[in-house]
Amino acid sequence: MKLRKVTAASTVALVLALTATACGGDNKDDSSSSGSSGGSGGGKIKIGIKYDQPGLGLKKPDGSFAGFDVDVATYVAKQLGYDKDKIEFVETKSADRENALERGDVKFIAATYSINDKRKAKVDFAGPYLLAHQDLLLKTDSKISKAEDLNGKNLCSVTGSTSAQNIHDTIAPKANLKEVSSYSECIAGLQNGSVDAVTTDDSILAGFASQEQYKGKFKLAGLKLSNENYGIGVKKGDTATVDKINKALEKMVSDGSWQKAVEANFGPANYKNEPAPKIGVIVK
Numbered sequence: 001m002k003l004r005k006v007t008a009a010s011t012v013a014l015v016l017a018l019t020a021t022a023c024g025g026d027n028k029d030d031s032s033s034s035g036s037s038g039g040s041g042g043g044k045i046k047i048g049i050k051y052d053q054p055g056l057g058l059k060k061p062d063g064s065f066a067g068f069d070v071d072v073a074t075y076v077a078k079q080l081g082y083d084k085d086k087i088e089f090v091e092t093k094s095a096d097r098e099n100a101l102e103r104g105d106v107k108f109i110a111a112t113y114s115i116n117d118k119r120k121a122k123v124d125f126a127g128p129y130l131l132a133h134q135d136l137l138l139k140t141d142s143k144i145s146k147a148e149d150l151n152g153k154n155l156c157s158v159t160g161s162t163s164a165q166n167i168h169d170t171i172a173p174k175a176n177l178k179e180v181s182s183y184s185e186c187i188a189g190l191q192n193g194s195v196d197a198v199t200t201d202d203s204i205l206a207g208f209a210s211q212e213q214y215k216g217k218f219k220l221a222g223l224k225l226s227n228e229n230y231g232i233g234v235k236k237g238d239t240a241t242v243d244k245i246n247k248a249l250e251k252m253v254s255d256g257s258w259q260k261a262v263e264a265n266f267g268p269a270n271y272k273n274e275p276a277p278k279i280g281v282i283v284k
């Protein structure tokens with residue numbers, strides 16, 4: 001019977017496909033199939049992202065994920081041989097990122113993760129794939145307009161971020177800096193008046209400011225207080241993965257997918273992003 005023949009042919013195709021997967025496809029990253037390097041077995045890949053940053057990394061109420069980092073991670077994973085349904089996203093908060101990579105909890109991290117020397121001592125980076133700048137998010141009627149205005153004021157940022165470090169080191173050492181575990185907690189503080197300003201990357205702040213519930217309530221200061229070169233973090237020494245990710249990022253820019261992801265994710269927040277960075281070139 002015709003139907004039978006089709007079924008038999010499909011079965012053969014399926015067996016062949018499964019055999020190919022088991023043997024590792026050409027561009028499949030075999031090392032990530034082991035539990036110690038961010039794979040969970042079964043040809044899956046674990047990727048670290050943020051869960052509470054609209055426009056960048058967001059876990060939606062229906063359990064799906066959205067944002068520029070999510071799109072970059074999904075594109076890169078595909079180039080490494082993992083379709084969307086093979087990705088398992090894992091939350092990596094700012095303070096957890098180096099540890100998550102060192103422990104092998106995830107294969108790579110795309111989570112507004114700035115490349116810097118302190119982090120490079122512990123992890124390796126591919127990229128950069130976006131240039132952002134530290135800024136302040138303020139109530140619309142705030143009188144704060146420059147970094148010096150922050151001294152003596154209540155400021156909120158996240159533990160383990162370059163944003164908190166920069167405030168301590170240079171931007172406003174005399175500010176009363178409250179450090180919490182995620183930016184959404186800071187935003188709640190800004191709304192209820194317990195903090196005068198939230199500081200982190202403008203890309204992140206623009207995403208929060210554009211949320212329906214905050215429309216008209218918050219403004220960005222537009223100060224460009226630092227250069228934040230977003231990289232994709234990988235386990236220290238895993239240069240093969242760094243090379244593959246860099247190739248994927250180059251392709252993402254050259255085939256127009258990077259620009260598409262920028263428009264889809266930053267457009268609604270009216271965030272004026274910098275042009276695509278050159279791989280390996282850090283803007284100091």
Ligand code: GLU
Nearest residue numbers: 094112113114161162228
């Ligand atoms: N990009 C900065 C950092 O890597 C701030 C944003 C964040 O905490 O993820 O620390």
